[in-house]
Amino acid sequence: MAVMNMIQALNSALDTMLARDPDVLIFGEDVGYFGGVFRVTDKLQEKHGLDRCFDAPIAEGGIVATAIGMGAEGLRPVVEIQFADYILPAYDQLVSEAARLRYRSNGEFTAPITVRSPYGGGIFGGQTHSQSPEAIFAHITGLKTVIPSTPYDAKGLLIAAIECDDPVIFLEPKRIYNGPFDGRHGQALTSWAQHPAAQVPEDHYSIALGKAAIVREGADVTVLAYGTMVHVALAGIADAGVDAELIDLRSIVPLDVDAIVASVKKTGRCVIVHEASRFGGFGGELSALVTERCFYHLKAPTQRVAGWDTPYPHAFEWDYFPGPDRVAKALAHVMEV
Amino acid sequence: MAVMNMIQALNSALDTMLARDPDVLIFGEDVGYFGGVFRVTDKLQEKHGLDRCFDAPIAEGGIVATAIGMGAEGLRPVVEIQFADYILPAYDQLVSEAARLRYRSNGEFTAPITVRSPYGGGIFGGQTHSQSPEAIFAHITGLKTVIPSTPYDAKGLLIAAIECDDPVIFLEPKRIYNGPFDGRHGQALTSWAQHPAAQVPEDHYSIALGKAAIVREGADVTVLAYGTMVHVALAGIADAGVDAELIDLRSIVPLDVDAIVASVKKTGRCVIVHEASRFGGFGGELSALVTERCFYHLKAPTQRVAGWDTPYPHAFEWDYFPGPDRVAKALAHVMEV
Amino acid sequence: MTNDRRSGRLRVPEPSSRPGDPVEFGDLALSPAGAVARPDIDAPEPCLRDLPFLLIRTLDDAGNVVGGWLPDLADGDLIRALKAMVLTRAFDERMFKIQRQGKTSFYMKSRGEEALGAVPSLALRQGDMCFPTYRLVSWLMARDYPLEDLVNQIFSNAQDPLKGRQLPILYSARDYGFYSLSGNVGSRFGHAVGWAMAKAYRGIDDIAIGYIGEGTTAEGDFHEALTFASVYRAPVVLCVTNNQWAISTFSGIAGAQETTFAAKAIAYGIPGLRVDGNDVLAVWAATQWAAARARSGLGATLIEFFTYRAEGHSTSDDPGKYRPSDEASKWPLGDPVERLKQHLIALGEWDDSRHAALEESVAEAVRAAVKQGEAVGTLGQSKPSVKEMFEGVFKEPDWRVLEQRGEVGI
Amino acid sequence: MTNDRRSGRLRVPEPSSRPGDPVEFGDLALSPAGAVARPDIDAPEPCLRDLPFLLIRTLDDAGNVVGGWLPDLADGDLIRALKAMVLTRAFDERMFKIQRQGKTSFYMKSRGEEALGAVPSLALRQGDMCFPTYRLVSWLMARDYPLEDLVNQIFSNAQDPLKGRQLPILYSARDYGFYSLSGNVGSRFGHAVGWAMAKAYRGIDDIAIGYIGEGTTAEGDFHEALTFASVYRAPVVLCVTNNQWAISTFSGIAGAQETTFAAKAIAYGIPGLRVDGNDVLAVWAATQWAAARARSGLGATLIEFFTYRAEGHSTSDDPGKYRPSDEASKWPLGDPVERLKQHLIALGEWDDSRHAALEESVAEAVRAAVKQGEAVGTLGQSKPSVKEMFEGVFKEPDWRVLEQRGEVGI
Ligand SMILES: Cc1ncc(C[n+]2csc(CCOP(=O)(O)OP(=O)(O)O)c2C)c(N)n1
Numbered sequence A, B: 001m002a003v004m005n006m007i008q009a010l011n012s013a014l015d016t017m018l019a020r021d022p023d024v025l026i027f028g029e030d031v032g033y034f035g036g037v038f039r040v041t042d043k044l045q046e047k048h049g050l051d052r053c054f055d056a057p058i059a060e061g062g063i064v065a066t067a068i069g070m071g072a073e074g075l076r077p078v079v080e081i082q083f084a085d086y087i088l089p090a091y092d093q094l095v096s097e098a099a100r101l102r103y104r105s106n107g108e109f110t111a112p113i114t115v116r117s118p119y120g121g122g123i124f125g126g127q128t129h130s131q132s133p134e135a136i137f138a139h140i141t142g143l144k145t146v147i148p149s150t151p152y153d154a155k156g157l158l159i160a161a162i163e164c165d166d167p168v169i170f171l172e173p174k175r176i177y178n179g180p181f182d183g184r185h186g187q188a189l190t191s192w193a194q195h196p197a198a199q200v201p202e203d204h205y206s207i208a209l210g211k212a213a214i215v216r217e218g219a220d221v222t223v224l225a226y227g228t229m230v231h232v233a234l235a236g237i238a239d240a241g242v243d244a245e246l247i248d249l250r251s252i253v254p255l256d257v258d259a260i261v262a263s264v265k266k267t268g269r270c271v272i273v274h275e276a277s278r279f280g281g282f283g284g285e286l287s288a289l290v291t292e293r294c295f296y297h298l299k300a301p302t303q304r305v306a307g308w309d310t311p312y313p314h315a316f317e318w319d320y321f322p323g324p325d326r327v328a329k330a331l332a333h334v335m336e337v
Numbered sequence C, D: 001m002t003n004d005r006r007s008g009r010l011r012v013p014e015p016s017s018r019p020g021d022p023v024e025f026g027d028l029a030l031s032p033a034g035a036v037a038r039p040d041i042d043a044p045e046p047c048l049r050d051l052p053f054l055l056i057r058t059l060d061d062a063g064n065v066v067g068g069w070l071p072d073l074a075d076g077d078l079i080r081a082l083k084a085m086v087l088t089r090a091f092d093e094r095m096f097k098i099q100r101q102g103k104t105s106f107y108m109k110s111r112g113e114e115a116l117g118a119v120p121s122l123a124l125r126q127g128d129m130c131f132p133t134y135r136l137v138s139w140l141m142a143r144d145y146p147l148e149d150l151v152n153q154i155f156s157n158a159q160d161p162l163k164g165r166q167l168p169i170l171y172s173a174r175d176y177g178f179y180s181l182s183g184n185v186g187s188r189f190g191h192a193v194g195w196a197m198a199k200a201y202r203g204i205d206d207i208a209i210g211y212i213g214e215g216t217t218a219e220g221d222f223h224e225a226l227t228f229a230s231v232y233r234a235p236v237v238l239c240v241t242n243n244q245w246a247i248s249t250f251s252g253i254a255g256a257q258e259t260t261f262a263a264k265a266i267a268y269g270i271p272g273l274r275v276d277g278n279d280v281l282a283v284w285a286a287t288q289w290a291a292a293r294a295r296s297g298l299g300a301t302l303i304e305f306f307t308y309r310a311e312g313h314s315t316s317d318d319p320g321k322y323r324p325s326d327e328a329s330k331w332p333l334g335d336p337v338e339r340l341k342q343h344l345i346a347l348g349e350w351d352d353s354r355h356a357a358l359e360e361s362v363a364e365a366v367r368a369a370v371k372q373g374e375a376v377g378t379l380g381q382s383k384p385s386v387k388e389m390f391e392g393v394f395k396e397p398d399w400r401v402l403e404q405r406g407e408v409g410i
């Protein structure tokens, strides 16, 4: 056990897997000698060799295509896309190739690749360093999408992703790389050190994909969140002073629908929180599932707290960001009705 | 007025706009001399000139990038992507550039482009000639997404799309290019000729984007659909023998939320039909909106009838396709409860 | 913003002939057979920069071999190639008719391009992997892939090795070194590079060969694959099959009036060969040269196979709508089967009666395979269990497909 | 599948020096100043295929002009360029510090590359449009874009011309021929081609100039833009700013050890020039040559500007982590400002005191602009109305943003 922030935990997961499995290798923009713009691959090249962690040309489509070819051959490449905003040039490779290879070839070829990418806002990154693209992956049959919210989960889920025989999109909430940000941007940064989930085993362990975590038990309303929003939701719950049950989905595909349904049947209310724009976002799917499966238990309509339906604006970051106040307001609203 | 099938109506829209506005030009794979693999641009090059309707290199990203540059300059390019499955290589251009250009430049540059693409299944096209990607566009702030269901709408909406100063994704349900297919694949093809909406003015007219059409009034349940599924839903309603109100959304962005809410408040029930895979599809958004806005009017949970969460399989096309039987079953289900 | 359209000067390339016009091919820049020297495989790239503008040919008009680009052939190799090509052609003809009879949804022929799969299939090793386009079934023919499996795949019937999930002809045959095809063009070109890099990473000298159509070279995938291949010196042979047409679009829309496709190699500092794709020996020699470079760690080669798509694009196409109907028959580099046959006859290894016997035997093999396939069932008559629709989305099914199977009642 | 890793032979390129190593640049293949002949603009492309492997230089080590690549200059042009470059440098220095003081979120300098925006900005016409990278503010400086507007944009304050919507330095300035920037690299290269095609379509002889970093040439966008430019003979100048680095990644990962970036032109049958980007006169002459080709309907040119990124990638970067800290100072082609100054002094048109006065006046202009910006407010202190967040998603807002504005209470 050691205290790790999320970057260190991710680095430890990669280090562990490089040491354990010669089929694992890493590439991406700036990940080699330099160790990545967020330092997630720091020292891995030095430790494991030039051909196991190396720089790639600036061509996200090419990075994923290369990884798919390697994966089909039998390797387990882990690639980094520097910002999730820049994953879009690789979208065709991910959807038309990685997601479909097993199905269409009847399992002759598969794409056991992991695509890591820092995502989300709250870092004054403006439109193209802040987006949350999970919805465009969740809809794609054949892709798994994983989003950790703590260092402990980050390492365990990343190892599970690398060991998974299917392609996994692994979105890292960069706002909480260094500390569990709760959405109160005016306050001093807290570090992970005090957080229980910063206690991370140095060795190999994994967390099964598709198992949500109940972060807080509660009786009156279920809150569904993932990534940074888990911490924001917790703050919003505290502000609202309601007895909410907070579920960290951890992976949106596979989705732990049983945990969601069990909780909403118990509480009768549901608030869904994500940072991505609301319209057409993953919250719609969650809301639909809850309505379809828990309708007769619902005391109030499900509510979504999400980014506005605008691009992510630099100066208005904190107006755009769905902070604890918006969560609290939604909670108050569903409790009222 | 002339009787037109959907291909002819689309061709007429393009012909009308080429004649009317010198800033309109068309390019795409095989659209020039040949007139497009579905013949939508038939004779337009011959009639309007080589530089107004011409072949493009096989590079969907390049096609859209070129269109954006032209649009920024002041032209109104209309590009064809041969199949909607092949729009993905252009996804980054559509999302990061076309959708965001106006916002980020504070209106100095805009992308008044129209991206036409045949979509949807039911033609034995297999995985990569059958998909319905509307959900990945609906989520993108700054993109409009239009889907006609009749020849009359096709022409009027396409003209509105071309005249729109924002980028429009114009998805053409190719299964109903030649006739109003109701999902009963065993039966003989019906042609558009008998359909009232095949009466199409030869001149210019447009249909405002964002106005749904009430295809059938009804008291007991609201059915939301678009594209081919409008016809399938009609057949499903007939099979179920319920007094359903069928709404053809016509454009999913902008969405006519008022029409939806008014109808569901009246009927108290809602069934959503689309051909795309269910999970993370646009039906989730519709379901969420209905729950959020009509909860206290709902007598039953909203239901979604959609493609399964698998790729589109060649041999199992009719097992995958959400036909009238599945619609009827969902209708029966919501009426029961 | 309006403007006087008459003053427009946007240049849109056009082919030299359209339906009704006399056939004209423009300047094809054909080197005479034997005229191009064969460099050593380790010749530095700057010395090779003229190659992409020449055309490597070995067979002269009389079917004799000339010049330095000679393949290293084992006994029977050319006969094997001939058989695979003749079989491909017979199979194509039959399956095209089968589609016209409504027994399947779709088919694509490779007439005129049979050498491009058959020859590399024979010239490369079992452990090598081909990343094909949809016009390379001749690769499988050369490796004796069971015709029954092809037919069952085309019928999407109960015996379809791909379980009814894929469009006809989008085969996958790992054991035969044939990577999974898909409808998207271009998007697997980079997989060939990744596969090759994996082999290099492991220190194994297997290589990959990737194909892309000349029209599809315009995709970003093409460029990104070449960039990776060049930067990491991947053991891969990357081939452009320049058959002059991309559905209805002539090669000029992909830039053929500006330069050759082989010349794109120069952008990546790798050798680019331009090869007569209808000349089996030239194809063989070029493949061997590029494969030897790859296998010995010298990196990637780009090969443009210069050929002609002698038929329509697919069963959905009518080429008479956009090119003169006699263009195919006027292709100046002839037909690959005829030319190989002529060469083998010139060598004294073949004659008309053996050729007739070959044609009869392949026809019989195709007949038998179709009969077997029809016995299982044609499209719609027979299909795999509907369960197969829900299998293979992931390694293990998740609750969604399990529930949905339930909805279907299976 | 496991394997013996020691036998691996995947090749990963590495730069010649890393932190702590003595600086080594490898083989830069620098032609002597004046050594490259200037062809006519209508010379056929096959005659130009050696150009991409040479380096066009006009200024010798003493600051004298040599050879045939001479720009056509009007009185005062060089002084205008010098002013824009010196202003750019002063502005960069100041804004970098401003970011360090927490007054904005982000900044990027263009030190060493000031000629690449300033010179084409002066050499091209008002109606021409530049599709820049984020390191080309010198274009705006050369066209007297108000410094206040730059500062307000960088502060995202109430006077920000982009209404707080964009990251600092991702300017848009249509009236100054400067296309809207965005964070994604490469994705606007093709817009330059589309814009140019629109001009050709209209029969107007305005042209476009597009820029891309050498690292970003690996993107498919680069290839697709060049393909369209070549096929439709678009009136566009496409430039690669090869500053040797892409954040921490050396140019070899984009293929620089295999060939030059200018050589990629050969893949499209268009001329490729490789130009000393720190030599103002060479940049000018090359821009004029390419612009004349474009304007007279001869089509696109690819120019590689060979230069060096003398500072970190951005305020988020520490170049000492991946390259020797003295690498910048050892760049063999010197500094563009110093070299232009030396040339002007050699011409007798400039001297140290005028230079000092220039530096003082630009410093004052920057000070005044910053003061004005600070008076409006730095990031977070001042911002446009929150209404602006909801404007401009579409031309007309739809119900979603109207409702959401309501939720925010505005
Ligand atoms: C990404 C993508 N875009 C478009 C298509 C439609 N399409 C199928 S084949 C084809 C032409 C390909 O031409 P070429 O690359 O020359 O290959 P050929 O058919 O001549 O072998 C096109 C445009 C596709 N399948 N995939």
Ligand SMILES: Cc1ncc(C[n+]2csc(CCOP(=O)(O)OP(=O)(O)O)c2C)c(N)n1
Pocket (backbone or CB within 6 Å): A029, A058, A082, A086, A089, D133, D135, D183, D184, D185, D186, D212, D213, D214, D215, D216, D217, D241, D243, D245, D246, D247, D309, D313
């Ligand atoms: C599509 C995309 N991928 C990755 C990035 C992250 N990124 C920003 S700048 C940069 C390096 C660009 O290097 P180069 O093209 O050489 O330009 P330079 O900064 O040297 O001018 C990278 C990888 C991005 N902004 N956009």
Ligand SMILES: [Mg+2]
Pocket (backbone or CB within 6 Å): C213, C214, C215, C241, C242, C243, C244, C245, C246, C247, C309
């Ligand atoms: Mg072709």
Ligand SMILES: [Mg+2]
Pocket (backbone or CB within 6 Å): D213, D214, D215, D241, D242, D243, D244, D245, D246, D247, D309
């Ligand atoms: Mg650079």
